[in-house]
Amino acid sequence: MPNVKRIGVLTGGGDSPGINAALRAIVRRAAAAGLEVVGFRDGWKGVIEDDVVPLGLADVSGILPVGGTILGTSRTNPFIKEGKEWKPTPKVDRILETVKTRKVDALIPIGGDDTLGVAHRLASHGVRAVGIPQTIDNDVAGTDYCLGFHSALAVVTDALDKLHTTAHAHHRVLIVEVMGRDSGWIALVGGIAGGADVILVPEEPFSVHDVGKAIEHRLESGRRFSIIVVAEGARPVELGGKPVAQEGRVDQFGHPQLGGVGYWLAGELEKKGLPLTPRVTVLAYLQRGGVATPFDRMLATRFGAAAVEFVLAGKHDVMTGLRGHDVVAVPLAEVLAQSPKPVAREFLALARNIGVR
Ligand code: F6P
Numbered sequence: 001m002p003n004v005k006r007i008g009v010l011t012g013g014g015d016s017p018g019i020n021a022a023l024r025a026i027v028r029r030a031a032a033a034g035l036e037v038v039g040f041r042d043g044w045k046g047v048i049e050d051d052v053v054p055l056g057l058a059d060v061s062g063i064l065p066v067g068g069t070i071l072g073t074s075r076t077n078p079f080i081k082e083g084k085e086w087k088p089t090p091k092v093d094r095i096l097e098t099v100k101t102r103k104v105d106a107l108i109p110i111g112g113d114d115t116l117g118v119a120h121r122l123a124s125h126g127v128r129a130v131g132i133p134q135t136i137d138n139d140v141a142g143t144d145y146c147l148g149f150h151s152a153l154a155v156v157t158d159a160l161d162k163l164h165t166t167a168h169a170h171h172r173v174l175i176v177e178v179m180g181r182d183s184g185w186i187a188l189v190g191g192i193a194g195g196a197d198v199i200l201v202p203e204e205p206f207s208v209h210d211v212g213k214a215i216e217h218r219l220e221s222g223r224r225f226s227i228i229v230v231a232e233g234a235r236p237v238e239l240g241g242k243p244v245a246q247e248g249r250v251d252q253f254g255h256p257q258l259g260g261v262g263y264w265l266a267g268e269l270e271k272k273g274l275p276l277t278p279r280v281t282v283l284a285y286l287q288r289g290g291v292a293t294p295f296d297r298m299l300a301t302r303f304g305a306a307a308v309e310f311v312l313a314g315k316h317d318v319m320t321g322l323r324g325h326d327v328v329a330v331p332l333a334e335v336l337a338q339s340p341k342p343v344a345r346e347f348l349a350l351a352r353n354i355g356v357r
Pocket of ligand 1: 013014075112135136137178179181232260288
């Protein structure tokens with residue numbers, strides 16, 4: 001794109017370590033190309049409200065490892081669903097006004113498929129954007145990894161390592177509920193890496209009966225404890241294959257607030273009179289905190305620099321995607337048509353083939 005002068009960045013949706021590393025890379029790569037960067041606070045809300053901060057080299061100094069986002073985030077949606085369509089609200093006009101008055105040549109939105117979906121819908125209104133896929137859920141299609149997923153895995157596997165010792169000592173069933181919304185990436189990869197005995201993901205409805213059998217099977221071979229990792233979106237057949245959600249809580253993108261399946265499963269196992277006591281640990285927002293792992297810091301740096309380069313090359317309505325060792329520009333239309341990305345079948349097969357229920 002000829003004579004790009006100013007880039008606007010925003011961070012939307014669930015936060016994670018790695019976002020600040022990406023902001024740092026964007027600012028540093030832009031500076032090297034003589035571009036100015038402005039940050040919009042709290043996701044799309046900041047663009048709607050023209051809540052903007054300058055982002056210079058001094059503003060991103062020292063933030064590489066720091067979790068969260070210095071810009072803040074929100075789940076603000078300038079579109080509203082009518083039937084199957086997302087229709088623009090007057091907030092879209094406010095976004096167009098802000099982009100014009102702030103002379104922003106292109107936006108770099110950092111977030112999951114909700115944040116990137118807004119960018120894609122704004123493209124038809126003339127807003128140029130290059131997105132960066134970031135969510136601990138790892139459910140944005142078109143990239144091998146989303147920023148933040150690897151750091152969440154570090155939290156989950158460390159928790160499972162710690163819980164193994166107490167489950168073994170007390171001969172207990174420890175149920176660990178993890179995030180991931182409607183995808184099982186955190187549960188499956190974290191569960192395998194953490195040595196879980198049972199892993200329950202949204203992609204495969206489960207029955208309490210089968211979980212009880214798996215625990216009894218372990219007991220028969222002298223293993224008097226079990227670690228169960230259950231994704232918050234896991235779907236018990238006893239509940240008609242529906243996830244356990246918090247009554248009446250739905251966000252601006254239509255997502256119900258999930259949570260509670262761990263305690264529900266513990267209650268059901270107790271009703272079955274299992275000889276081992278079930279106990280529950282819900283990792284919740286620990287999975288979104290902490291420092292970025294080296295993998296996420298490198299991925300963030302690559303994605304941030306590539307996003308600026310894609311803007312300079314005139315690309316838009318795309319996102320940065322990791323494909324093997326390469327970072328490529330992936331059309332958002334393609335990404336959104338295939339998101340949320342279900343957990344890899346080969347990883348499910350791997351778990352089952354090494355005896356994980
Ligand atoms: O999308 C990331 C995520 O952490 C999901 O795994 C989880 O279901 C959701 O955000 C929680 O949303 P909130 O942060 O609004 O409570």
